[in-house]
Amino acid sequence: MGPLPQVVYDQLSWLPAPRRVIVSGCPVQLDAYPFELGNTLYILGGADDMIVLQVIPSSTDARTALMAAVAPPPQNEPSVTSWSHVRDRDLV
Template sequence: MVPTPPSRVADHRLAFCSRSAQRGGVDGAWWPATTDLTGVLPDLLSVVGSMIGEVRRVVYDPRVWLPAPSRMIRRGVSVALDPYAMVIRESIYLVGTHTRDAVLYVIPATCDQRLAMSVLTAVSAPEADMNAHLIRDLVGQQAP
């Protein structure tokens, strides 16, 4: 579980919350610019890695992303990219050092900017007790 930083929407594409103990608990939401995982991962790994340690493994749902290699090298460190049909389709799982991890809900890259910003703001609210199901509802309820 990722330690929750101060409540804010970071870089307008990533927001953190406390992981809910309910089924589908997440540490935050991420709005990638594209479905090209290897293109958007370096920035994400930099931010999340500062909280969970150097990310060594990324588990992602291949139904959501373009095909990716099984490994990528980041700052001289090999990061395993493992496709896996996730229980919650819109999530990505990052494993850092010392068994720390982060689970993020992935807002579709094609999502309208106003909607994505609204969802990220809701996720980062201090009183938010978020899980993937609630975020999915936010995305669905606010869709035009």
């Protein structure tokens, strides 16, 4: 993916973070945003690449964690292609 200039996180699941951090000498913008799906991080790359991570708390029982890991994303969550308008207009 190369440099990761932006991380978008669920504002209800995570503590507030600085708007910008330096990682390995590269600036990374951190943006809080309300998501339907909690414990979610969107890692945005420089060429419109994106990785979506849903964090499963370590306190989650094994069966629930496995079911969450294999479940399809909700229909109302943004798709990879629908994120460009959010990133460009609302978060930067």
